[in-house]
Amino acid sequence: MSKLIGSCIIGQSGGPTSVINASAYGAIRTALDNECITKVYGAANGIKGVLNDKLYIMDEEDAKELELLKYTPSSALGSCRYKIADPDVDDTDYKRILEIFKKYDVRYFFYNGGNDSMDTCNKISKYMSRVGYECRVMGIPKTIDNDLYGTDHCPGFSSAAKYIATSIMEVYHDARVYDTGMITIIECMGRHAGWLTAAAGLATYAGEGPDLIYLPEVDFDMDKFIEDVTAIYKREGKAIVAVSEGIHYADGSFVSEAKTAATDGFGHAQLGGLAAMLANIVKEKTGAKVRGIELSLLQRCAAHCASGNDIAESFAAGKAAVENAVAGVTDKMVGFACNRENGYKCETKLFDLSDVANTEKKVPREWINKKGNGIEQGFIDYALPLIQGETGLPKENGLPRFARLKKVVAK
Numbered sequence: 553m554s555k556l557i558g559s560c561i562i563g564q565s566g567g568p569t570s571v572i573n574a575s576a577y578g579a580i581r582t583a584l585d586n587e588c589i590t591k592v593y594g595a596a597n598g599i600k601g602v603l604n605d606k607l608y609i610m611d612e613e614d615a616k617e618l619e620l621l622k623y624t625p626s627s628a629l630g631s632c633r634y635k636i637a638d639p640d641v642d643d644t645d646y647k648r649i650l651e652i653f654k655k656y657d658v659r660y661f662f663y664n665g666g667n668d669s670m671d672t673c674n675k676i677s678k679y680m681s682r683v684g685y686e687c688r689v690m691g692i693p694k695t696i697d698n699d700l701y702g703t704d705h706c707p708g709f710s711s712a713a714k715y716i717a718t719s720i721m722e723v724y725h726d727a728r729v730y731d732t733g734m735i736t737i738i739e740c741m742g743r744h745a746g747w748l749t750a751a752a753g754l755a756t757y758a759g760e761g762p763d764l765i766y767l768p769e770v771d772f773d774m775d776k777f778i779e780d781v782t783a784i785y786k787r788e789g790k791a792i793v794a795v796s797e798g799i800h801y802a803d804g805s806f807v808s809e810a811k812t813a814a815t816d817g818f819g820h821a822q823l824g825g826l827a828a829m830l831a832n833i834v835k836e837k838t839g840a841k842v843r844g845i846e847l848s849l850l851q852r853c854a855a856h857c858a859s860g861n862d863i864a865e866s867f868a869a870g871k872a873a874v875e876n877a878v879a880g881v882t883d884k885m886v887g888f889a890c891n892r893e894n895g896y897k898c899e900t901k902l903f904d905l906s907d908v909a910n911t912e913k914k915v916p917r918e919w920i921n922k923k924g925n926g927i928e929q930g931f932i933d934y935a936l937p938l939i940q941g942e943t944g945l946p947k948e949n950g951l952p953r954f955a956r957l958k959k960v961v962a963k
Contacts, residue, residue, distance in 0.1 A: 567695070576870060580621075598631055605652055661688070699744070702903040709748070716755075738752070828846070869886045888901060
């Protein structure tokens with residue numbers, strides 16, 4: 553295939569992670585160093601930046617500041633939750649995107665996000681092909697939820713899992729400081745897939761974690777929950793429980809009291825308040841002192857506790873996206889294929905965007921115990937290699953030194 557010469561746009565979308573910028577840096581650095589890519593742009597707030605003609609010139613950023621992106625949490629370019637319509641229904645956004653691509657001679661588009669972002673990537677790729685505009689489109693995965701199809705795991709999950717396990721181990725000790733009884737209920741993120749809450753099992757594996765773990769992969773039974781918690785509390789005088797925000801009853805309705813709250817741009821329910829609600833119920837039923845803890849956004853922005861493997865693999869995903877696109881590949885997402893026999897080995901692998909878009913990967917039922925309130929060894933064997941290695945986050949005066957971009961807007 554002949555060389556394709558032109559500029560590129562890199563965008564970030566959806567909820568951020570502690571390592572999403574490592575993927576962005578992998579793509580940015582590789583694009584800046586490639587002779588086929590004439591200019592590197594960063595889209596301000598994802599696809600909205602393209603639609604609004606607000607692009608940052610990454611060529612004008614300081615190299616040292618760009619390198620700090622590997623250790624900087626959240627989305628440095630800005631994110632969005634914007635759902636573009638089916639082009640057969642409304643092609644307004646697509647015409648605008650094409651207009652901007654032509655204006656800046658964009659021949660490469662890299663979109664860094666989760667399920668919905670891969671859907672956006674897929675739609676843009678198909679539209680550009682349909683109208684005959686040569687532009688290679690690649691998805692770079694990102695989601696702490698770890699629910700993207702195909703890939704062994706998602707950039708961002710490993711660091712969030714490490715933070716969850718570490719924090720719960722710390723809470724474990726704090727909850728045992730007094731000689732009085734206490735029940736602690738910890739709420740983790742995860743709407744339909746329980747990967748993050750399952751990570752609490754790593755703390756249990758280490759001997760300092762939850763007694764009970766509940767994931768959305770198994771229907772929730774409130775009476776059985778109360779029975780489980782009460783039994784442990786009566787026996788031990790203490791109990792720690794980890795629950796996914798997305799646990800639901802057999803009829804599919806969320807247990808969370810916030811289930812009727814607003815939705816995001818893709819129609820997904822905004823959950824929360826579950827730990828507090830369950831804490832009140834358990835307190836009423838047992839009479840014990842009960843504390844509800846919601847880890848919330850801390851799970852996705854704890855760069856100080858990032859996995860070294862996660863940082864390296866996230867960078868590799870961004871790098872592979874650019875290298876494959878320049879080599880002629882398009883309409884793919886970069887994922888991972890891993891081997892855990894005789895050590896841990898991870899390599900990048902390409903997946904069709906049409907397969908990835910809007911397909912959720914759940915925790916295998918065999919990795920959850922028969923009672924549905926704990927994690928089996930299979931998950932531990934899967935997740936333990938992912939959290940290895942420490943961050944190289946530099947510090948100034950004892951505080952993190954994150955990237956400070958100029959964000960020069962293209963005209």
